[in-house]
Amino acid sequence: DAKTTQPPSMDCAEGRAANLPCNHSTISGNEYVYWYRQIHSQGPQYIIHGLKNNETNEMASLIITEDRKSSTLILPHATLRDTAVYYCIVRVFFNNDMRFGAGTRLTVKP
Amino acid sequence: DAGVIQSPRHEVTEMGQEVTLRCKPISGHDYLFWYRQTMMRGLELLIYFNNNVPIDDSGMPEDRFSAKMPNASFSTLKIQPSEPRDSAVYFCASSLGTFTGNTIYFGEGSWLTVV
Numbered sequence: 375d376a377k378t379t380q381p382p383s384m385d386c387a388e389g390r391a392a393n394l395p396c397n398h399s400t401i402s403g404n405e406y407v408y409w410y411r412q413i414h415s416q417g418p419q420y421i422i423h424g425l426k427n428n429e430t431n432e433m434a435s436l437i438i439t440e441d442r443k444s445s446t447l448i449l450p451h452a453t454l455r456d457t458a459v460y461y462c463i464v465r466v467f468f469n470n471d472m473r474f475g476a477g478t479r480l481t482v483k484p
Numbered sequence: 485d486a487g488v489i490q491s492p493r494h495e496v497t498e499m500g501q502e503v504t505l506r507c508k509p510i511s512g513h514d515y516l517f518w519y520r521q522t523m524m525r526g527l528e529l530l531i532y533f534n535n536n537v538p539i540d541d542s543g544m545p546e547d548r549f550s551a552k553m554p555n556a557s558f559s560t561l562k563i564q565p566s567e568p569r570d571s572a573v574y575f576c577a578s579s580l581g582t583f584t585g586n587t588i589y590f591g592e593g594s595w596l597t598v599v
Contacts, residue, residue: 408587417488417575417590418527461527472517472577472588474527 378462383479386456392449394478396462399443405466407438409447410474411458418461418474421447452482486510488591490576496597502564505594508557509578517588518551518561519575527575533559534581566598 379397386392398407408423422429422436424445429436435448449456461477489508497503509516517532531541536553544551548567553559563570577590 410588412527415593417577417592418588420587420589423587473529474519476526 378464378475380460380462380475380478382476383481385481385483386449386452388454388482388484389451392452392456392480392482394447394449394460394462394480395444396447397444398462398464401442401464402466405464407436407442407445408463408465408472409434409436410461410463410472411456412461412477413455413458421460452480454482454484456480457482488576488578488589490574490591490594492594493592494595494597496599497566499567499598500565501598502562503566503570503596503598505561505574505576505596507559507561507576507591509559509576510580510589511557513578513580513589514556515579515581515588516553516559517575517577517579518559519577519590520572521575521593522572530561563596566596568598571597 406423406425409421410418411421412418422431422434424436424438426438438445459477459479461474488510491506514535518530519527520530521527528543530543531551532539533553549563551561573593573595575590575593577588579588
């Protein structure tokens with residue numbers, strides 16, 4: 375599976391959009407981009423995933439560049455409860471294991 | 485619907501003792517994963533099963549660790565003998581494998597302290 379690079383930490387003001395970048399320059403054509411988050415002391419929680427098209431659900435939006443070498447997770451109106459570590463993972467679709475990197479620690483501030 | 489259920493939530497044990505962590509996956513899921521999380525190493529995949537069969541145990545740190553899945557609704561992770569460096573949060577997770585990719589659902593974790 376391709377390796378990902380994320381900034382170690384980011385801050386965001388409450389109510390503003392949080393844009394979390396992820397670089398995956400070695401991604402191959404059959405690899406999906408997944409985002410999970412882990413709120414302190416809890417198990418990781420699935421957020422969203424995509425292959426090449428932008429995706430949106432009730433939690434977030436995922437923007438994947440046309441060359442698929444990077445992506446951005448967008449939390450449109452961040453709240454204090456969105457403070458967590460966010461993990462970007464790329465994975466071949468038929469691989470059923472999920473391996474986590476260091477992630478980005480997002481702190482939403484009042 | 486019930487999520488992934490793990491027990492115990494917290495355990496403190498003495499070095500050398502046997503530790504058994506338990507997991508009940510989401511009903512109908514055919515993949516089960518065991519992860520370990522520490523400050524130093526982050527979230528590591530230890531082993532995963534498909535239809536109760538171990539598929540990849542390359543993440544199991546050493547022979548003191550063993551995992552079993554006797555049926556579709558139960559799995560154990562055993563550490564014998566336990567050591568202080570095994571102190572960590574152990575997560576169990578499950579998923580429904582699909583051809584187009586799948587999402588993994590995690591339990592709340594078992595917090596293990598070995599003294």
